[in-house]
Amino acid sequence: MKKMGQCVAAAALLACVSSNGFAQAAGIDCAKPHLPSERAICANGALRALDARAGAYYAMLLEAKPVADSMPYRDFRDGVQADQQKWEHDTRDACGAQVSCLTNAYQLRVDALRASAAEHLGLTVAAAAAHEQKPAQPSIDYKDAIYRVGNKDVTLLGGQHTEPAAPDSAAQDVTRVVEPPEHVGGVLGGRPAVALFLSEEGAGSGTFYYAAVVFGDGRGTTFQIGDRIQPIGIAINGDDLVVSYLDRKPDEPMAVPPTVPRERHFAYLNEQIVERPTAQAAAQ
Structure with a gap:
């Protein structure tokens, strides 16, 4: 320490x-x-x-x-x-x-x-x-930024974005910053960045969680982690984006609370978050 x-x-x-x-x-x-x-x-x-x-x-x-x-x-x-x-x-x-x-x-x-x-x-x-004292890192406003979620850009204001689930529908799709766990700062692809979790929920029963990174220009991208998981932590470790969370066993229904720990590693390449292969997969 x-x-x-x-x-x-x-x-x-x-x-x-x-x-x-x-x-x-x-x-x-x-x-x-x-x-x-x-x-x-x-x-x-x-x-x-x-x-x-x-x-x-x-x-x-x-x-x-x-x-x-x-x-x-x-x-x-x-x-x-x-x-x-x-x-x-x-x-x-x-x-x-x-x-x-x-x-x-x-x-x-x-x-x-x-x-x-x-x-x-x-x-x-x-x-x-x-x-x-170390020089302060550039401040990145991750709650007021544009994230690429799936095939669309989502603009968060104050950490949240709301839009109709369908034309003329009263149901709402909501994308928001998830904290805790807290966001973290670091450097990815040679650029200062903030890593965090986003969630997306709408008229259906699912709540989808994303690992996200955003840069100083106010633009970011995401990678879908899973449905109704329990985020635990996110970290920028060198060139790695490390995500940990609780999930379910493959045969467990969504009603079961997630209890299975997972840890996954990602890289930022060509303006996208790309999952790194596990050591076992890389050896095959």
């Missing part, structure tokens, strides 16, 4: 974690996992991604240094550690090896840690020296 002088704000710290892809679960030795929950996390890329995100916020709260390390701050830090240990024992480890339970526990934990960071961080982070 880099010091706060290198990753000052929440977004910067999470970018440091994301740049390493889905790192080994924070605080768990995946070479020697002991508990069922630890083995499940170490064996699951989606859970490792959630653990890395939760670990980023937790480390941020612990490593953020006040100008003077006063007793109230030490009390706060001790409270953060005690709360984390209680959550690990009473919530995370109580799930055992159940992926859906662990996923829900981590999503709630990320929300709680993020809220705590937002509440306390401004009071406890000492300003980094100017020479230590």
Whole structure:
């Protein structure tokens, strides 16, 4: 973990974690996992991604240094550690090896840690020296942008687009930004980009999810991931766009909640998102 002088704000710290892809679960030795929950996390890329995100916020709260390390701050830090240990024992480890339970526990934990960071961080982070700070990446307004979805361009305003499902129909097709999981920044094809999830739902029963990237010119493209899945994380890792989510077994009906972890890798080529073959497929 880099010091706060290198990753000052929440977004910067999470970018440091994301740049390493889905790192080994924070605080768990995946070479020697002991508990069922630890083995499940170490064996699951989606859970490792959630653990890395939760670990980023937790480390941020612990490593953020006040100008003077006063007793109230030490009390706060001790409270953060005690709360984390209680959550690990009473919530995370109580799930055992159940992926859906662990996923829900981590999503709630990320929300709680993020809220705590937002509440306390401004009071406890000492300003980094100017020479230590990295230059800010160009801001990309991903909620007000044009995305290529299927064979049409969809213009989002405020993160959403609504249009009639058919001429003279009262039913609406709605395309919107999905958060959580949070969008991430990076570089694809040599250009600064933002990666995120979009969803599309209409008069039918399906809700289709897309991995999306958008660039500084306000234009982006998408790749359909699946119907009624559960997005877990998205990251730009070098030239890869890495997407993790929960899906169903091939023989399970859509009414069954998704519990099967998936992780897929994509590249950005010729203004399109193209799935990279798995190692097994590439070897055949």
